[in-house]
Each structure stands twice: as C-alpha cells, then as structure tokens.
Amino acid sequence: MEPFVIKDDKVNVAEIMEHIRQQIEKKKRVLYTEEELEELAKTKLSSYIHSSEVKSSFAEELQALKADWNISISLESLYKSHPSLYGRMIYRIRKLLRPVTRFFMNIDVLFPEFHKQTKLNLNFAHLLHNLILELTKLRLDHDELKSRLEGLNQRLEHQTKRERTLEKMVVFKKTTSPSKGTKRGKSSPDKDKR
Amino acid sequence: MNSTPHLPTLCLGAKENPSPLRIAFVIQRYGLEVNGGAELLCRWVAEHLAKYCQVEVFTTQALDYITWKNYYHRGRALVNQIPVRRFPVRRVRDSYKFGLIQEYVFNHPHQEKDELRWLKEEGPYSPALIKEIKRKRGEFDYFIFFSYRYYHSYHGINAVPEKSILVPTAEHDQAIYLSIFRPSFTRPLAIVYSSLEEKALINQNFHNEEVPSNIVGVGIELPPETDANSFRQKFNIPGRFILYLGRIDENKGCPQLFRYFLRFLNDTKEEELQLLLVGSSIIEIPEHPQIRHLGFLPDQDKFDALAAAELLVMPSLYESLSIVLLEAWAMGKPALANGKCEVLRGQCLRSNAGLFYTSYEEFQMALELLLKNPSLSKALGKNGRKFCRQNYSWDIIEKKYINLINQLESRRKAGTPKPRA
Numbered sequence: 229m230e231p232f233v234i235k236d237d238k239v240n241v242a243e244i245m246e247h248i249r250q251q252i253e254k255k256k257r258v259l260y261t262e263e264e265l266e267e268l269a270k271t272k273l274s275s276y277i278h279s280s281e282v283k284s285s286f287a288e289e290l291q292a293l294k295a296d297w298n299i300s301i302s303l304e305s306l307y308k309s310h311p312s313l314y315g316r317m318i319y320r321i322r323k324l325l326r327p328v329t330r331f332f333m334n335i336d337v338l339f340p341e342f343h344k345q346t347k348l349n350l351n352f353a354h355l356l357h358n359l360i361l362e363l364t365k366l367r368l369d370h371d372e373l374k375s376r377l378e379g380l381n382q383r384l385e386h387q388t389k390r391e392r393t394l395e396k397m398v399v400f401k402k403t404t405s406p407s408k409g410t411k412r413g414k415s416s417p418d419k420d421k422r
Numbered sequence: 423m424n425s426t427p428h429l430p431t432l433c434l435g436a437k438e439n440p441s442p443l444r445i446a447f448v449i450q451r452y453g454l455e456v457n458g459g460a461e462l463l464c465r466w467v468a469e470h471l472a473k474y475c476q477v478e479v480f481t482t483q484a485l486d487y488i489t490w491k492n493y494y495h496r497g498r499a500l501v502n503q504i505p506v507r508r509f510p511v512r513r514v515r516d517s518y519k520f521g522l523i524q525e526y527v528f529n530h531p532h533q534e535k536d537e538l539r540w541l542k543e544e545g546p547y548s549p550a551l552i553k554e555i556k557r558k559r560g561e562f563d564y565f566i567f568f569s570y571r572y573y574h575s576y577h578g579i580n581a582v583p584e585k586s587i588l589v590p591t592a593e594h595d596q597a598i599y600l601s602i603f604r605p606s607f608t609r610p611l612a613i614v615y616s617s618l619e620e621k622a623l624i625n626q627n628f629h630n631e632e633v634p635s636n637i638v639g640v641g642i643e644l645p646p647e648t649d650a651n652s653f654r655q656k657f658n659i660p661g662r663f664i665l666y667l668g669r670i671d672e673n674k675g676c677p678q679l680f681r682y683f684l685r686f687l688n689d690t691k692e693e694e695l696q697l698l699l700v701g702s703s704i705i706e707i708p709e710h711p712q713i714r715h716l717g718f719l720p721d722q723d724k725f726d727a728l729a730a731a732e733l734l735v736m737p738s739l740y741e742s743l744s745i746v747l748l749e750a751w752a753m754g755k756p757a758l759a760n761g762k763c764e765v766l767r768g769q770c771l772r773s774n775a776g777l778f779y780t781s782y783e784e785f786q787m788a789l790e791l792l793l794k795n796p797s798l799s800k801a802l803g804k805n806g807r808k809f810c811r812q813n814y815s816w817d818i819i820e821k822k823y824i825n826l827i828n829q830l831e832s833r834r835k836a837g838t839p840k841p842r843a
Contacts, residue, residue: 239801241774245761245784248791252783311514350706 298353299346303339443475443827446562448555450546450572452481452506453494457669457702457718459745460591463616463640464568467589468504470641470820475827478562479506480555482546482574489514490546509551519543528596537602545573552577559585564827566614570606571597583609587826592620593740594764604628611830614638614823616743618772619764634833636826639743641816642752645725653726657716662793663696664758665731667724667746668738670703670715675737675760680708682737682785687712689786695793697735700727728753733792733799736776741765748814751775751806756799758788775806 307322309315329335449464456462468477479501485493490511499506520543526532527540551574555565559582567575570590579586588610592598607613607628613635615621625631654660664683670676676699683697692712699707699715700723707715719727728734734750736759744766750757751773759766761778770776777792779785792799812818 239774239798239805241771241777241802244777244791244798245788248777248784248787251787311516 298349299342301339301342303335306335443564443831444562445471445475445477445827446555446558446565447477447479447568448551448565448574448578449479449481449568450490450574451484451487452479452508453485453501455485458487459743460569460589462745463589463591463743464566465501465504466640467566467819467823469502470816471823472504474820474824477504479504480551480565480574481506481508482511482548482551483508484511484546488517507554509548509554511546511548512550513545513547515543515545527600534602537600540600541573541576541602544571547573552581556581564611564830567610570603576602576606579606579610584611586610587612587614587830589614589616590620590624591616591742592624593742594623595740598623598627608633612636612826614826616640617765617768619768620742623764634826634829636822638819638822638826639814640745640748641819642745642748642810642814643816644749644752645722648722648725648729648753650726650730653723653730656723659696659698659714659730661694661696662732663698663714663730664733664735664789665727665750666697666699666701666735666737667727667749668701670699670701670705670707672705673738673740675739676705678760679735679737680713682779682782683713684708684710685782686786686789690790695732698727698731700724725749725753728755731755733758736760736766738766739763744769747776748810751803752810752814754803754807756792756802756806758785758792773806773809775802775809777802 307319307326309318309322447464447468449461451458451461452465454465456465464479468479471477482490483492483494483496484490491514492510494508496508496510499508520540523536523540523543527536555578559565562585564587565578565582565585566587566589567578568589568591569575570588570592575588579588583605586609588606590607590613597603607624607630610633613624613630613633615624615635615637616639618637621635621637666676666679668674679697686692687695687710695712697713699713700717700719702718703715707713716727728750731750732755734746734755734757736744736747736757738744739760739762741763742765744759747757747759747766747769757770757776759770759776759778761767761770761780761784766776767778770778777788779788792802
C-alpha cells in the first residue's frame with residue numbers, strides 16, 4: 229500500500245477511507261469483492277437447504293457461524309420443566325429422585341460426549357462455511373477461465389480463418405499474371421491492417 | 423436567581439439539591455453489577471442529575487438480560503446514594519419460545535397481537551413495575567424511560583405519556599420496524615437520542631420530528647492515572663496488540679472480527695500482533711496464540727489496557743452509541759470500527775478519530791495503515807480526545823438534560839399542548 233502522508237497533524241477520515249478504497253480498486257484482480265463472494269456463497273448455501281425441512285433462518289445462522297443451532301445441554305436442563313407452577317413442581321420431584329436415577333445409570337458420562345459433539349458441530353460448521361466460500365470462489369474462477377477460453381477459441385478460429393485466407397492469397401498471387409497481381413498487391417495490405 | 427424555583431436551571435452546578443423537581447428513571451435492570459450500555463447510561467445520568475433534582479429509579483429485580491431471573495431483593499435499596507425500587511419479574515424468559523416468536527415476527531407477515539406477544543416474551547415481564555408507575559404518576563414530574571424495546575418502556579410510556587421522556591438507545595435491527603413501537607416514539611413529551619444516526623433512523627421510521635428532542639449521549643470520565651506498563655506486566659503482554667472491549671457476542675460482530683483477524687495474520691504474516699479481548703464471552707473464541715481473552719476486568723485495568731493498546735477495534739453492527747469507542751478516544755487512541763453500523767461510521771467521520779471497514783479488504787488495509795503509521799494513529803487519537811472533550815464531558819451532558827427539562831417545564835407552565843399520539 230502506498231504510504232499515507234500526514235500533514236501538520238491534520239487528518240480527514242473521509243479522505244483516508246477514499247484512499248483505502250482506491251487502493252483496493254487497484255489491487256482488485258478478481259471480478260468480485262469479498263462481500264459479493266460471501267453473498268454468492270450465501271445464495272449457494274440457501275439453495276442446498278430446502279425451506280420445508282429446515283427453519284428459514286438456519287442458513288443465515290450457519291453462514292454467520294452462530295452457535296444458537298448447536299447442542300446445548302447441561303445436567304440441570306435434564307431436570308428442568310416449563311416455568312409454570314406445575315413445571316416447577318415436576319422439576320423439584322425430578323431433583324429429589326436424582327440419586328435414584330443416578331443409581332441406575334451414569335448420566336455424567338454423557339456430558340463430555342455432548343461437549344465433544346458440540347465442538348465437532350462447530351468445526352463442521354466452520355468447515356462447511358469455508359468450503360462453500362471456497363467452492364464459490366472456484367466456481368467463479370472456473371466461469372471466468374471458461375469465458376476466457378471461449379474468447380481465446382474464437383480468436384484462434386478467426387486467426388486460423390485469416391491464416392487460410394492469406395495462404396490462399398499467396399497461392400493465388402503466385403498463379404496470377406503480374407498485372408493482376410499488382411492490383412491484388414494494392415488491396416492486400418488493407419486486409420492485413422484489419 | 424430566577425423567580426421560578428421549580429426550574430432546575432436554578433440549581434445548575436449546585437452541590438445541594440434544593441429543587442423540588444422529581445424525576446423517576448425507569449430501566450430494565452439497575453445495579454453496580456449490571457453490564458450493558460443502556461443500563462450504564464441510565465445509572466450515570468441518574469447519578470449526575472441527582473445534583474439538580476430528586477431522582478429515583480424504578481426497575482426490576484433482574485440481573486441478567488437473557489432470563490431476567492429475579493436476583494436482587496424486592497423493594498427499596500440505595501445504589502451510589504440513588505434510591506432504587508425493584509419489582510419482581512413475573513416469569514423468566516423462555517429462550518426457545520422467544521426465539522420462535524421472534525423468528526415469526528421478524529420474518530413473516532403478522533398482526534399487532536403477535537408483536538405484543540413478542541414484547542411480552544422478550545420481557546422483562548413485570549406488571550408490578552407498571553402498576554407502581556401508574557400509582558406514583560402524581561408524585562413525579564417526569565419519568566425517563568431507557569431502552570424503547572422492552573416491556574417496561576412500552577407499557578410505561580402508555581401509562582404516563584404526559585410525563586414521559588424516552589431515551590431509546592435504538593439500534594438498527596429488526597425490532598425498530600415493529601409497528602407497536604410507533605406510540606413509544608410519538609407519545610412521549612420528549613426524546614433524548616444518543617446519536618445523530620439514531621435520531622435519523624427513528625425520524626425516518628416513525629415521522630416523529632415534532633416531538634421535542636435533543637441528541638445528548640453520555641459523559642466520559644477517565645481515571646486520574648493509567649499505567650500501560652503495569653498492565654503489560656500484570657497480564658504478561660510484551661508486544662503490540664489491538665483491543666476489543668465489551669461482551670463477546672454474535673450481535674457485537676465478534677465472529678466476523680475473529681475471521682478477519684485470523685485472515686489478516688495469515689495474509690500479512692504478522693507474528694507479534696495480538697487481539698486482546700476484554701469482557702465476558704457467550705460464544706466460542708478461536709484457539710490461537712495471537713488471540714487472548716482476559717475476561718471481565720475492573721475499570722482501572724480496562725483503562726490501563728486502552729493505554730497500552732495500539733487501537734480499539736469495534737466490530738459491532740448494532741449500536742446506538744458506543745461508550746467504549748468514546749472512552750478510547752478520550753484516552754487518545756484511534757479506533758477501527760465496523761462501517762456497516764451507521765452510528766459507528768458517523769462517529770468516526772464526525773470525530774476524524776477512527777477508520778472503518780465494510781469488507782475484509784478494507785479491514786486489512788485500514789489496520790495495516792494504522793499499525794504502520796504511528797503519526798496517523800497519533801493524529802486520530804488527538805482528534806478523538808478533542809471530540810470527546812467538546813461533546814461528551816459530563817458538564818455538557820448535564821446541561822443538555824437540564825435544558826430539555828427546562829423547555830418542557832416552560833411548555834407546561836405556558837400550557838402548550840403536548841404532542842399528540
């Protein structure tokens with residue numbers, strides 16, 4: 229980045245931001261900005277998630293790497309019930325019977341596993357997010373390369389046609405008389421210029 | 423001396439409290455332990471206005487904003503010499519149920535009753551607080567409601583519109599587009615905005631330009647001394663770092679900050695620079711040697727951290743006014759803020775004290791520019807300090823509140839009809 233000169237301690241944030249934007253424009257080599265890429269990736273992700281199967285905000289949450297959708301369970305939540313009076317009563321009874329349930333099974337062993345699963349989910353979400361972003365970038369690169377290839381193909385075809393025409397002209401020139409050849413000779417440089 | 427002793431201007435600068443003007447502050451949570459911008463703003467304003475009039479706070483017993491579970495004792499208490507009345511929250515918030523209703527109300531066509539249900543689920547559901555406001559309406563001259571989006575403000579303003587002043591602390595999120603809030607912005611006697619952008623957002627949404635208002639904000643007070651070296655020694659941070667202060671939360675833009683910072687390290691091969699996070703976390707923080715989380719710190723440590731930092735980074739998308747941004751500027755530190763938040767962007771441009779970003783490319787360039795140009799950082803910091811001194815000293819904030827109350831008092835005495843609903 230070009231150095232930014234500060235004169236007499238006077239700075240103008242609007243100017244600096246403009247300078248930054250110009251620098252980014254100069255540096256930009258791809259068709260899309262980072263933001264546009266993220267938007268495209270989001271659209272791509274949404275198309276994978278069928279709205280009837282998953283709640284509407286899921287794609288957004290996953291895209292934002294929000295952890296709300298993830299498993300969140302504690303020992304206390306196993307005993308909890310609705311916050312009504314009846315629910316509170318149920319909660320107390322469950323708590324009272326806790327030693328009994330613990331006698332029959334070891335619930336505590338579940339929580340480290342849940343924690344592992346939560347971390348794994350989060351890692352998968354990160355991975356999925358990055359993969360989709362990468363996939364979108366690659367697809368865009370692919371599209372761009374494809375269009376460049378098509379362009380090159382067209383130019384190649386054109387050049388080939390031109391080459392053939394020129395070759396024919398050379399052959400024709402050799403076979404024609406000198407007087408006719410002079411006429412052709414005048415027109416051929418114009419064709420070359422094209 | 424003025425001949426109208428009820429006017430609080432008479433007491434401006436007085437240490438005693440001879441004015442009989444009585445003001446009630448109504449807020450969702452109140453206490454020294456409470457974290458949150460609006461709550462802090464309310465406490466500071468109440469403590470500062472107590473010099474000029476009789477102040478009392480009406481609030482709930484809640485401490486945390488996720489469940490609103492009753493934590494404090496019911497009834498009267500004194501917090502920094504300010505009388506506080508706390509009322510019970512009748513039911514804790516069921517996050518799952520609230521999430522479902524919010525998803526529906528924010529993303530689907532709905533009716534007003536659905537929005538009211540959303541408001542009730544959001545809480546803090548405390549009918550006793552509203553009942554008490556109605557009962558005490560005759561005892562107070564004004565009720566100042568903080569945070570428009572909660573149960574207490576909506577129902578409180580409807581209960582005492584002729585005496586209410588609203589400090590909305592509104593952010594540009596989906597709640598601002600809910601139709602039930604129209605009366606909250608058109609019925610109060612006056613509105614105290616935190617920033618120019620907040621005012622513009624509310625005016626644009628509710629066309630309430632005729633409601634008397636002022637853009638006030640908050641006063642910034644710094645500790646008498648800060649020590650960057652002692653902070654570095656205490657937390658063993660020898661190198662350069664950028665600082666994030668506040669709740670580490672999705673809504674504060676932290677996941678994006680982590681992504682951008684890690685990518686910045688990867689792109690620039692910076693091996694020394696650290697991202698230091700100060701505040702309680704409710705999301706996962708990436709495990710990386712150059713990202714350090716120090717947890718919640720006392721005020722002195724927080725200011726020492728600011729003194730030692732290269733800059734403050736503020737990635738939040740939703741703000742009505744960022745107090746930490748102002749604190750960083752008051753300390754002479756530049757800021758790097760999320761430019762997608764109109765308030766932060768506006769503050770950076772007005773103060774000429776911070777750069778902002780709307781994409782990773784801008785984040786990278788702005789951060790590099792600040793780290794590699796000490797003269798630029800210094801000049802931005804100097805501007806920030808000047809901006810805070812000129813706009814956010816407590817003298818100025820107090821005067822703005824007093825002037826607004828004076829205007830309302832004059833209107834009341836002149837019998838000017840209050841703005842209609």
